[in-house]
Amino acid sequence: MLYRGKSVQIFHGTSDKAYSENAKIIVFDLVLFPGKKIMLKVKAANLLKYIKKWKLVGYPKFDPLINNTIKSPQLFPKSDNRPTILYAPTWISSDTKLHILNFSKHGESSLPIFGKEIIKALYLDYNLIIKYHNRAYKENNIYNEIDELIKELSAEDNVKCIWDDNIVPYMKAADLMISDISAVCYEWFHFNRPIVFANPSPKNYKPSKDIHSNTYAWQTGDVIYQKDTIKKLVDKNLEMDSYKKIRNNIFKEAFHKPDGKATERQINEIKKLYHSIENKPYYWFIFTSYIKKRLQSFLAKYLHGKHKRKQNKHFKLN
Numbered sequence: 001m002l003y004r005g006k007s008v009q010i011f012h013g014t015s016d017k018a019y020s021e022n023a024k025i026i027v028f029d030l031v032l033f034p035g036k037k038i039m040l041k042v043k044a045a046n047l048l049k050y051i052k053k054w055k056l057v058g059y060p061k062f063d064p065l066i067n068n069t070i071k072s073p074q075l076f077p078k079s080d081n082r083p084t085i086l087y088a089p090t091w092i093s094s095d096t097k098l099h100i101l102n103f104s105k106h107g108e109s110s111l112p113i114f115g116k117e118i119i120k121a122l123y124l125d126y127n128l129i130i131k132y133h134n135r136a137y138k139e140n141n142i143y144n145e146i147d148e149l150i151k152e153l154s155a156e157d158n159v160k161c162i163w164d165d166n167i168v169p170y171m172k173a174a175d176l177m178i179s180d181i182s183a184v185c186y187e188w189f190h191f192n193r194p195i196v197f198a199n200p201s202p203k204n205y206k207p208s209k210d211i212h213s214n215t216y217a218w219q220t221g222d223v224i225y226q227k228d229t230i231k232k233l234v235d236k237n238l239e240m241d242s243y244k245k246i247r248n249n250i251f252k253e254a255f256h257k258p259d260g261k262a263t264e265r266q267i268n269e270i271k272k273l274y275h276s277i278e279n280k281p282y283y284w285f286i287f288t289s290y291i292k293k294r295l296q297s298f299l300a301k302y303l304h305g306k307h308k309r310k311q312n313k314h315f316k317l318n
Contacts, residue, residue: 002027003293004286006273010266013183014038014059014254016214017108023304026050027296030273032266034059035255037186041211050299055269058262059255062190065168066260072173075160076127082158083238084127086174087118088167089198090182091135092142108181108214109133110198112142114224116149118178118198121230123155131162131170133182176238178224185217189251190258192244194237195221202226220247 001007009028011020020038025031026047031054033039039056042048064070076084093107106112115130122128130146143161150159162170167184171177177188178196188195197218199205202225207218220243222233237243256262277285 003290003297005289006030006277008032008270008273011038013061014186015183016181016185016216017183018212018214021045021047021212023047023300024297026300026303027293029053030055030269032057032269033256034262035253037211037250037254044212047303050296050303053273055265056256057265057269058257058259059187060263060266061166061168061187062255062258063260063263065172065190066258070169070172072169075129075173076158080127080158082125082127083175084129084173085122085234086129086131086170086177087115087198088131088170088177088179088182088184088188089115089133090180090184091133092140106200108200110180110200110224113200113202114198114227114230115142115146117227118230119146119149119153119155119159121227122234123153123159125231126158126234128159129162129170129174130160131164131167134165176234178234181214181217185220186251186254189220189247189254192248194241194243195247196233196237197221197223199223199225217250219243220250 006029007027009025009031011032011034014034014037020041023045025042029052031042031051033042033054033056035056035058039048039054042051048054076082089111090109091107092109092111111132119128119130132143146161150156150161153159164170168187171184171188171191174191174193176194176196177184178198179185179188180198180200185195185197197215205215205218205223207223208215209219210216222237222243224230224233257265
């Protein structure tokens, strides 16, 4: 479909995963960045100059939150004064190539390693929301194992497993979030509350200041490497939020103008693109679009191959 007219790239979030640096981004006619962070990653990958038109618009997903049109679900009794912890692991990868690059057979998800351990460590003292990733494969045994553990512990009243498209209402209800390598970490920064990271590959991953690293966000919180530190780190961060300054700095870098008007800016840019071609003869427009997109696609394949060779060389050296 990229070759049959105009196309717009809209990001689902701002993540430390390498998707944004895929060279195919240059095939789009308009790229709408949620903030500087992804734009700078694309620029550093030597791709920004090949994009026809781009704009910083912000993050439409925040608009209902900023405009107070979103409500949090009442999962626990109002009389329950225990803090609420949100555990939001990313999806479990089944791609063997990713296993090699990510040093883990689970990809970048902490769920198989720490999911049950987080429940056992926290259920007595906290309310716990486990928000599964939309890309979760329900046939994976870990989900059944977690359900069985909750029943075994008689923890159904204060441990809730959620399958939902939107995590924001559950973020709004939480006092602290545990995640791993996911775009939701950056979304959580909007709430200015502490975060703890569950390491999906404790022997290989550590916090990084490199914007291209998939653990760049880990500068903003403590990292769980062993199961016996889970409760200690949660207690510590609820008592004292020592990462507030760097978390807020990275939030500003990640999202452009969180003012409730990102959707409006996004729509306006798409309208401008439409108005630039609305009077062109249809068949001529389709033909010229196809030729231009094919040329861009060939360039994207070349740049992608070049990036892969560089990545593989870096991987072998390390």
